Amino acid sequence: MGALGQIGSELTPKLRSIYGEDNVIASDIRTPNYSRTNEGRFEIHDCMDIKKTASIVKKHKIGLIYNLPAILSATAEKYPQRAFEINLLGLYNTLEVAREYKCAVFNPSTIGVFGDTTPKKNTPQDTIMRPSTMYGVTKVSGELLGDYYYSRYNVDVRGVRFPGIISSDTLPGGGTTDYAVEIFYKALKKKKYTSYLKAGTYLDMMYMPDAIKATINLMEIESAHLKHRNAFNVASMCFDVEELAAEIRKHIPEFILSYKIDPVRQKIADSWPDGLDDSEARDQWNWEPSYNLESMTADMLSKLKSKLWH
Ligand SMILES: NC(=O)c1ccc[n+]([C@@H]2O[C@H](COP(=O)([O-])OP(=O)(O)OC[C@H]3O[C@@H](n4cnc5c(N)ncnc54)[C@H](O)[C@@H]3O)[C@@H](O)[C@H]2O)c1
Incomplete structure (x- = not known):
């Protein structure tokens, strides 16, 4: 469903x-x-x-x-x-x-x-x-x-x-963390992105x-x-928009990040954790993520590049 x-x-x-x-x-x-x-x-x-x-x-x-x-x-x-x-x-x-x-x-x-x-x-x-x-x-x-x-x-x-959730295949459906997908499209198409969340807003992704x-x-x-x-x-990576932008700059050095804060989404993000303890998932059903910020960013950019330009 x-x-x-x-x-x-x-x-x-x-x-x-x-x-x-x-x-x-x-x-x-x-x-x-x-x-x-x-x-x-x-x-x-x-x-x-x-x-x-x-x-x-x-x-x-x-x-x-x-x-x-x-x-x-x-x-x-x-x-x-x-x-x-x-x-x-x-x-x-x-x-x-x-x-x-x-x-x-x-x-x-x-x-x-x-x-x-x-x-x-x-x-x-x-x-x-x-x-x-x-x-x-x-x-x-x-x-x-x-x-x-x-x-x-x-x-x-x-x-x-x-x-x-960050994906190269599907667009997010109206969540507070949508920026972490949008930023990749803007980085590749325009080399700049305006964030609706402040620097220092750490969220699990x-x-x-x-x-x-x-x-x-x-x-x-x-x-x-x-x-x-x-x-x-369940957790795998936790970052703020600055850390994500820095990782993107390793691939697109001219990428520029600016801010226009959305008070509704900022308030929601401020009420959420800065990082989850997922040890119960790891102990009870062997949860282990395969991607971190570095490998996710590299994979997102390479998949989106071929999708956008081929
Ligand atoms: N995507 C995320 O970042 C994220 C994060 C945390 C939790 N979740 C949870 O994961 C689940 C799936 O999220 P998602 O990102 O795929 O959501 P989404 O908004 O992308 O998709 C929801 C789907 O439900 C369908 N839908 C809406 N109303 C419906 C109805 N009345 N009957 C049947 N279908 C209906 C929509 O057409 C849409 O295809 C949700 O329970 C969400 O809360 C998602």
């Missing part, structure tokens, strides 16, 4: 390559308009329509639902009511169907579950979560709902707290291949290995 978004459109072909083309049914509220997801089986589906969710699960004998529909942090501040519906009521529908048809569920959470009172550095797995955004409120509630459906109904709900790896590895691990289940901290 939500298969045409930033994560879904890269997760879907990867799942198909592992489990077989016919064994992965993609769905989204939108019609696919690009080839990769379009190639396989697809259902148009609104996650608010619980009857349709149930009929798709029944029709295709679904055993595992990737619940990806969401309104991301910055957009959720524009449309909080819609975010509440999609992020929380949509998840509730998915969990109800999973309960009835005995499906497992992957439900991604986010670093947005943390707030001003959360320890900022090396943020623990289990800590204070008092987010001030609608995105955070819905995602903390979603984590708790996932735990409840596991303990009460034995629905195998798992998830990670994704940081900002992850390269898409690691996000896909985390998702698949967590869902494949035997249940007995998991002490937590839902909402694992």
